[in-house]
Amino acid sequence: MSFLGSRLGVYIIGRILGGVTIALAGVLASILLIDLVEQMRTVGTRADLTLLEAARLTLLKAPMLVEQTLPFVVLAGTMMAVIGLNRSSELVAMRAAGVSAWRFLAPAALTGAVLGALAVVALNPLGAHLYAQFEAGKADAISGPRGQNAGANGIWIREGNRDEQIVIQAAGVDASGATLQQATFMFFEQRQGALRFTHRLRARVAQLLPGHWQLTDVVEAAPGSPPTAQPYLAIESSLDSSELINRFVNPATLSFWALPAFVHEARAAGFAPTRYELKLQTLLAYPLLLAAMASLGAAFSLQLQRLGNLARWGATGVGIGLFLFFYSQLAGAFAITQTVPTAVAAWSAPFAGMFIALAMIAFMEDG
Numbered sequence: 001m002s003f004l005g006s007r008l009g010v011y012i013i014g015r016i017l018g019g020v021t022i023a024l025a026g027v028l029a030s031i032l033l034i035d036l037v038e039q040m041r042t043v044g045t046r047a048d049l050t051l052l053e054a055a056r057l058t059l060l061k062a063p064m065l066v067e068q069t070l071p072f073v074v075l076a077g078t079m080m081a082v083i084g085l086n087r088s089s090e091l092v093a094m095r096a097a098g099v100s101a102w103r104f105l106a107p108a109a110l111t112g113a114v115l116g117a118l119a120v121v122a123l124n125p126l127g128a129h130l131y132a133q134f135e136a137g138k139a140d141a142i143s144g145p146r147g148q149n150a151g152a153n154g155i156w157i158r159e160g161n162r163d164e165q166i167v168i169q170a171a172g173v174d175a176s177g178a179t180l181q182q183a184t185f186m187f188f189e190q191r192q193g194a195l196r197f198t199h200r201l202r203a204r205v206a207q208l209l210p211g212h213w214q215l216t217d218v219v220e221a222a223p224g225s226p227p228t229a230q231p232y233l234a235i236e237s238s239l240d241s242s243e244l245i246n247r248f249v250n251p252a253t254l255s256f257w258a259l260p261a262f263v264h265e266a267r268a269a270g271f272a273p274t275r276y277e278l279k280l281q282t283l284l285a286y287p288l289l290l291a292a293m294a295s296l297g298a299a300f301s302l303q304l305q306r307l308g309n310l311a312r313w314g315a316t317g318v319g320i321g322l323f324l325f326f327y328s329q330l331a332g333a334f335a336i337t338q339t340v341p342t343a344v345a346a347w348s349a350p351f352a353g354m355f356i357a358l359a360m361i362a363f364m365e366d367g
Contacts, residue, residue, distance in 0.1 A: 008099070012107040015085060016294070020077030020115070024066070027073050031065050032058055043138055060134035063127035064252060067119055071293045074112050075321045078297030079314055082108075086301065086310065101361050104298050109354075112294030116287030124283060125255035132253040155180065159239050164189050170206065178266075180206040183215075185235070198222065201233070213237050251279040259283070274342060278335050281346035282328075292353030296321055299360040320356060324349045 039054040066073075082104070085091040095101075157168040165188045170180035183206035188195040199222035203215035215233040254262055259280040266273040300317025303310050328349040335345035 008094070009103075009107055012081075012085075012104065013111055015081040016078050016108055016111045018077075019079075019081035019084070020074055020111070023073045023077035023080060024070075027069050027076075028062070028066060031069060032062060035061060035065065057134055057137055060130045060137065062130075063123055064131045067123055067127050070115070070119055071289055071325070072321065074115060074290050075293040075297045075318070078108050078112075078294045079301045079317060082298050082301035083310070083314065086303075091302070101299075101302050101364050104302060105295055105357065105361055108294040108298035109291040112290035112292070113287045116290035119290070120256050120283050120286050125257055128253050128255040128258075131250075135250065135253065157239070159237060160188075161238070162190065165195060168206075178208045180208075185213075185215075201235075203233070208237060208239060211237065249276075251275050254279070256280075256283045272338075274336055274338060278332055278342040278345060281342045282332070285346045285350050288347070288350040288354065292324075292350045292357060293321060295357035296353055296360075299357040299364075302361075302364060320353070324353050327352070 036054055036058045039057050040049065040051070043049050043054070043057070082091070085094075155168075155170045155173055157170075158165065159168070160166050167186045167188070168180070169184045169186075171182035173180055181204070183203050185201040185203070185206070187198045187200070189198050190196075199220060201215065202219045202221075204217035205215070207214045207216075212234045215235065216231070218230045218233045219227050220230065220233075221227045249262075254276065259276060263273050263276050263280060266276070296317050300313045300320075301310075303313045328345075331340065331345035331348055334340045335342045
C-alpha cells in the first residue's frame with residue numbers, strides 16, 4: 001500500500017484539509033466584511049443602496065474572491081496543520097518511526113492539486129456566472145436597469161481622424177465583444193474648424209474585423225436624399241479590435257469552459273486575445289500552483305520545534321508565497337504587453353514554488 005493510501009497518509013491529508021477549512025473560514029469572513037464596506041463606500045455613495053443589497057452584491061462576488069485568495073488559504077492551512085502536528089509531538093513520533101520528510105510533501109501536494117482542480121472546473125464557472133450578475137447588479141444600482149451588455153442609452157463608440165469623425169451607437173454587444181447589434185454610424189466631416197454631419201448608416205449587425213467594420217442589413221440616409229438599403233457594407237476602421245474586446249468582455253466573467261472557444265474564435269477573426277489566453281493558461285496552471293503552495297507550507301513547517309527557529313522558517317515560507325504572488329502579477333503584466341509568452345507567465349510561478357519546496361525538503365532530509 002502506498003503512503004498516500006495508508007492510514008497515516010489519510011490522517012495527514014485530513015489534518016491539512018482541516019487547516020485549509022479553518023484558514024478559508026477566517027479569510028472568507030475578512031474579505032466579505034471588507035468588500036461589504038467597499039460596496040457601501042463606492043456604490044452606496046452613488047446610489048440609494050441598502051445594507052441588504054450591498055450584502056447581496058458582496059455574496060455574488062464571493063466565489064471570485066475565494067478563487068483569488070485560495071493559494072494563500074492553502075499555504076496558511078497547510079502550515080497550520082503541520083505546525084499543529086509539530087506542537088502536539090505527533091511529527092516527532094512520525095519522524096522517529098522512520099517517516100521521511102518527502103512523505104509529508106506528497107499528501108500536501110496531492111491535497112493542493114485536487115483542491116486546485118475542483119476550483120478550476122467548479123468554483124471558477126460559478127464565480128464567473130455570479131460575477132457577471134454582480135457587474136449587472138452594480139450597474140443597475142448606479143444607473144438603473146439596463147439591457148444586456150449595454151448602458152442606459154446603449155453603447156457609444158467614437159473613432160476617426162482630423163478630417164472625419166464617426167460616432168457609433170448600438171443597442172448591445174454580443175459575448176465576443178466585437179459584434180454590435182442595432183448599430184447606428186453617424187459620419188461627421190471637418191469643415192472650417194467645425195464638424196458637419198454628412199450621412200448615417202443603420203445596420204442590424206456590425207462586426208469589427210481587422211481594419212474595417214462589416215455591416216449587415218444596412219440602411220443609409222443623408223440630408224436631402226431618400227434612404228437606400230444594402231445587404232452588406234464594409235467601412236474602414238482605425239479601432240484596435242483587442243481594445244474593443246477588452247472594453248466589453250471582462251475576463252472574470254468568462255468561465256474555464258468558455259475560455260477555449262472564446263480564444264479560438266477571437267484568433268480566427270484576426271484578434272489578439274492576450275488577456276484571455278493568459279486567464280486560460282493561469283487556470284490550467286492553478287492545480288500546480290495550489291500544489292506548490294501546499295508543498296511550501298509543508299516544507300517550511302517541518303522544522304522540529306525543539307530545534308528552534310520554527311517561527312522564522314514559517315515566516316520565510318509565507319514570504320516566498322507572497323513573492324510568488326507578486327511575481328505572477330508582474331509576469332502577467334509582461335504577458336499582456338506581449339513581452340513574454342502567456343504560458344511562461346502563467347506556469348513559471350507554480351514551477352518555481354514547487355522547485356523551492358523540493359529544494360527545501362532535500363536540504364532538510366539530506367543536508
